Amino acid sequence: MSLLTSLARLRAIERGRAQPIATVRHCHLSARPMVFIPLKLSGEAAAPLAAMLGTDPGEPRLLAVTQPRNRDLRFAWAGELAGALLPYVTGFMGETETVERRNADPYERALDAPQLIVPNRAGVAFTRLLGRSTRFRRTDGPFPVPEGVPLLGRWLTYFAERAAYPGSSLMPAATDELGRHWASGQSALEDANLAALLAWITEGPDDAAEDPLIWPPAGPATDPGFDAEVLAPAMESGSAERITEALRTQLEPTWRLVWRAIGLLRELTPGASVAQRWEHDRASYSGMSAQLAEGAPPQARRDGAVAAAARLARMERAQAAYEVQRAYDDPLVMAEYRLTGEAFAGEVVDTAPDHTEGEGRSRKLRPLVTVKTDDLVRIAPGSALGTPQRRGQGAELVSARDGLVTLKITKGMGRGRTPAPGAVPEVGERVCYSSLTDDFQGAAALPEPEETPWTHGGPPRPYEPTDEDAREEWS
Amino acid sequence: MNRLDALRGTTPPKPHDARAIAALAANPGCSRRALMDGAGIDKEALARHLGHPAPFGQSPFAITRGNAFEALVKADGCAELIRMLRELLGLPIDEVAYHDVENVGAHLRHTHTRALIDRAARGEGTGTVYDHPLFTLAIAGHTAYLEPDVVAFQLGGRFHIVEIKSFAVVDGQADPAAVAAAARQAAVYVLALRTLLEELGHDPLRVAHDVVLVCPENFANRPVATLVDVRRQLAVLRRQLARMTSLDRLLAALPEDVTFDLEPDDDGRPARPVAELADAVRATEARYAPECLSTCDLCFFCRDEARQEGASDLLGRDVRDALGGVASVREALALADGSRAPERGQEEIARLLRGAERLRRECLA
Numbered sequence: 001m002s003l004l005t006s007l008a009r010l011r012a013i014e015r016g017r018a019q020p021i022a023t024v025r026h027c028h029l030s031a032r033p034m035v036f037i038p039l040k041l042s043g044e045a046a047a048p049l050a051a052m053l054g055t056d057p058g059e060p061r062l063l064a065v066t067q068p069r070n071r072d073l074r075f076a077w078a079g080e081l082a083g084a085l086l087p088y089v090t091g092f093m094g095e096t097e098t099v100e101r102r103n104a105d106p107y108e109r110a111l112d113a114p115q116l117i118v119p120n121r122a123g124v125a126f127t128r129l130l131g132r133s134t135r136f137r138r139t140d141g142p143f144p145v146p147e148g149v150p151l152l153g154r155w156l157t158y159f160a161e162r163a164a165y166p167g168s169s170l171m172p173a174a175t176d177e178l179g180r181h182w183a184s185g186q187s188a189l190e191d192a193n194l195a196a197l198l199a200w201i202t203e204g205p206d207d208a209a210e211d212p213l214i215w216p217p218a219g220p221a222t223d224p225g226f227d228a229e230v231l232a233p234a235m236e237s238g239s240a241e242r243i244t245e246a247l248r249t250q251l252e253p254t255w256r257l258v259w260r261a262i263g264l265l266r267e268l269t270p271g272a273s274v275a276q277r278w279e280h281d282r283a284s285y286s287g288m289s290a291q292l293a294e295g296a297p298p299q300a301r302r303d304g305a306v307a308a309a310a311r312l313a314r315m316e317r318a319q320a321a322y323e324v325q326r327a328y329d330d331p332l333v334m335a336e337y338r339l340t341g342e343a344f345a346g347e348v349v350d351t352a353p354d355h356t357e358g359e360g361r362s363r364k365l366r367p368l369v370t371v372k373t374d375d376l377v378r379i380a381p382g383s384a385l386g387t388p389q390r391r392g393q394g395a396e397l398v399s400a401r402d403g404l405v406t407l408k409i410t411k412g413m414g415r416g417r418t419p420a421p422g423a424v425p426e427v428g429e430r431v432c433y434s435s436l437t438d439d440f441q442g443a444a445a446l447p448e449p450e451e452t453p454w455t456h457g458g459p460p461r462p463y464e465p466t467d468e469d470a471r472e473e474w475s
Numbered sequence: 476m477n478r479l480d481a482l483r484g485t486t487p488p489k490p491h492d493a494r495a496i497a498a499l500a501a502n503p504g505c506s507r508r509a510l511m512d513g514a515g516i517d518k519e520a521l522a523r524h525l526g527h528p529a530p531f532g533q534s535p536f537a538i539t540r541g542n543a544f545e546a547l548v549k550a551d552g553c554a555e556l557i558r559m560l561r562e563l564l565g566l567p568i569d570e571v572a573y574h575d576v577e578n579v580g581a582h583l584r585h586t587h588t589r590a591l592i593d594r595a596a597r598g599e600g601t602g603t604v605y606d607h608p609l610f611t612l613a614i615a616g617h618t619a620y621l622e623p624d625v626v627a628f629q630l631g632g633r634f635h636i637v638e639i640k641s642f643a644v645v646d647g648q649a650d651p652a653a654v655a656a657a658a659r660q661a662a663v664y665v666l667a668l669r670t671l672l673e674e675l676g677h678d679p680l681r682v683a684h685d686v687v688l689v690c691p692e693n694f695a696n697r698p699v700a701t702l703v704d705v706r707r708q709l710a711v712l713r714r715q716l717a718r719m720t721s722l723d724r725l726l727a728a729l730p731e732d733v734t735f736d737l738e739p740d741d742d743g744r745p746a747r748p749v750a751e752l753a754d755a756v757r758a759t760e761a762r763y764a765p766e767c768l769s770t771c772d773l774c775f776f777c778r779d780e781a782r783q784e785g786a787s788d789l790l791g792r793d794v795r796d797a798l799g800g801v802a803s804v805r806e807a808l809a810l811a812d813g814s815r816a817p818e819r820g821q822e823e824i825a826r827l828l829r830g831a832e833r834l835r836r837e838c839l840a
Contacts, residue, residue, distance in 0.1 A: 001791075001793040001794055001797055002797065003797050003798075003827055003828070003831050004831045004834065004835065006790070006793075006794040006797040006798060007807075007811055007828060007831045007832060007835065008835065009790050009794055010787070010790075010794075010804050010807050010808050010811075011808065013785070013789070013790075013804050014804065014805075014808055020839065023838060023839070041536055042534035042536040042537040042540075043534060043536045043537030043538070043539070043540035043541065043641060044536075044540060044643075045642070045643030045645060045691070045693075045694055046643075046645075046694055047694075129645065132645060132646070133693075133694050185789075185790075186765075186789065186790070187765035187789065187790050187791035187794075188765075188791055188793070189765040189766070189768065189769075189791065190765060190768070210530065222534070223532075224532035224533055224534040224535075224537075225532055227534035227535055227536055228532075228534065228535050231536075232535050232536070301646040302646055302647070331838045332835070332838040332839065335831075335834040335835070335837075335838050338834055339827065339830055339831055339834060374833070376830070472693060472694065472695065473693075473694060473695030473696070473697070
């Protein structure tokens with residue numbers, strides 16, 4: 001954890017309130033998000049117990065498996081969930097824009113995309129398992145499942161995979177997003193408790209957050225005490241209504257908490273790059289929709305070697321871009337880099353806008369800027385610099401000494417003999433420069449899947465849905 | 476009376492099981508835990524009496540499922556298990572016998588286990604799967620009794636510990652935390668069996684460091700077996716147990732009259748004044764870390780203590796590391812706002828904290 005965040009956590013203890021560690025919001029928030037709170041049966045890998053979901057805080061929809069050990073009821077539940085989720089998830093392809101691409105055909109991109117918000121990371125993990133246990137099923141054949149279940153499985157798998165993608169907002173976990181914007185006075189481990197984290201941000205720390213009788217766990221695991229004293233007797237009684245009402249008591253508090261978290265995040269102004277990342281989400285969602293429309297098979301159980309390497313490379317690039325964008329969008333995040341000497345901020349004290357380098361035809365305009373800063377600069381001369389104030393501009397550090405940093409602007413100041421108006425900062429302007437730059441990284445050079453070398457298992461066999469997959473036991 | 480027994484007083488000792496021994500390795504720097512475990516204190520009862528009951532509980536559904544799965548694996552003389560071992564370890568098909576040690580009655584189980592293992596190590600009764608054996612391990616001078624799920628004996632002359640767990644392996648992957656816990660626990664059995672072989676004059680390395688982990692596969696109840704290498708867990712465990720034998724040093728530092736006796740009344744209910752007991756516990760040094768919240772019965776008591784002391788341990792090891800060892804919240808904040816001059820060796824962290832404070836003020840102004 002960075003020292004800046006650690007200091008914020010210490011202050012949070014001192015003041016009894018979580019402290020901000022961001023000045024803008026770094027995630028996209030949909031105008032109509034779908035809150036999804038799943039519960040599972042303890043001791044089972046992915047046996048659903050219930051889910052509360054909906055797009056309106058005033059109208060939670062509760063789906064419960066009224067006899068969790070019954071396989072048919074479990075699939076019926078999955079069918080109901082498909083009925084509740086799929087219209088929302090697939091409904092965004094109605095309005096699209098045509099996007100031109102270089103070296104490829106244009107494609108249709110949805111103008112908006114679905115957003116599933118779960119309470120915590122365990123909710124994402126359970127969504128993945130739920131997707132895995134339903135996507136290979138078939139609606140015909142020896143063990144037919146209700147309509148929509150296989151498609152639900154593929155979408156849930158997609159959302160859970162996307163949640164692991166840095167900067168994606170298709171399936172955020174409430175605790176993660178709150179933790180990115182506020183530092184509480186407790187450990188990161190305890191921050192995974194939504195009730196406790198929210199208490200720190202709002203009214204101040206509260207031991208009741210850890211009392212399952214007051215704030216039931218936010219799922220997907222239920223409180224063992226509830227299992228023993230309420231759920232087990234209710235299951236024994238065989239009364240569907242009693243089970244449903246018992247589960248409602250465990251879900252409703254979390255429902256309120258998640259909406260409260262959304263409200264808190266909504267109060268923050270979105271960062272400048274949030275829309276760009278959401279555009280990637282929209283493109284990804286549109287791609288998934290197109291694949292499904294073309295009748296692609298369900299996602300394989302495991303990636304082949306090439307697909308796995310490509311996924312990893314994509315995620316690494318997304319991670320790097322996400323870190324740079326957050327720093328450029330938010331001075332408080334950039335401060336982390338200023339503290340380690342990878343960025344500096346200060347006032348412009350001198351400029352030489354018409355400075356040039358080279359002679360004759362190779363003469364180039366290289367405006368010089370001198371900045372006075374209190375930051376300790378640990379950037380080597382010659383390093384490339386970028387600045388949040390002028391995003392398209394490139395610069396290079398010339399010298400840094402005694403709190404005075406001289407840099408030359410190398411790109412983004414116009415093509416003329418004199419710089420374009422506004423391209424060179426004026427004396428007295430406050431600026432920030434960083435060696436952190438969002439340099440374009442090309443995609444990793446990977447062979448086609450059918451040319452996977454023998455060292456990596458050779459070409460993977462293409463996934464073919466089997467009857468066995470469709471019939472897999474779900475006990 | 477032995478000093479450790481005095482610490483426990485009239486409260487009956489709590490036997491160690493593999494889970495408890497494995498947890499010892501989780502926070503080796505905690506003297507409080509080392510002493511309590513060394514003395515065989517029932518930490519759960521202690522924490523409850525102190526008004527800070529542990530936050531753990533197991534759902535009846537999880538227990539039922541775990542038992543049902545174990546019964547399935549062991550049904551018909553471990554038929555299912557033997558099938559998997561054959562594939563995994565290459566056990567010859569016709570030479571597998573099943574021996575349930577539990578049939579001999581509890582008081583004889585350990586002696587019986589010794590005799591059976593001795594015979595097997597001498598090459599008699601080969602190819603046998605032993606169910607419900609009972610091992611012992613000396614923990615700080617006390618004997619702990621351990622019950623591994625099963626021990627398999629292979630013809631090639633090596634013993635394998637089998638650990639049956641009910642968490643699922645989905646498409647070849649399982650919850651890493653659950654696997655790590657199972658590996659730590661299995662390492663305790665490996666160590667116990669190695670110790671036994673050594674006592675019997677056999678080569679302890681005939682116990683494989685690869686344990687057989689049996690879990691349900693995907694979403695069904697069908698078991699799948701995997702080999703898990705526990706060498707690292709064994710090393711940690713050995714180091715920690717060696718430390719436990721040096722409890723004398725920790726005991727010497729304790730005031731003479733300290734005891735964790737709960738002073739149970741005639742009905743076995745703790746009757747000791749809570750404040751007095753809390754003082755006794757505070758006489759030992761704890762090393763609280765947020766990880767304790769998932770492993771130690773005393774976690775809420777120690778967290779409360781850390782809060783009252785304003786210790787930066789509360790925030791976790793990464794924050795503590797970032798603070799360069801400044802242990803108190805107040806001290807770190809005073810260094811940050813410059814109201815306190817750094818001591819020798821604190822100059823660098825003080826400079827960084829002041830820098831961090833300046834930047835936060837600037838950005839949040």
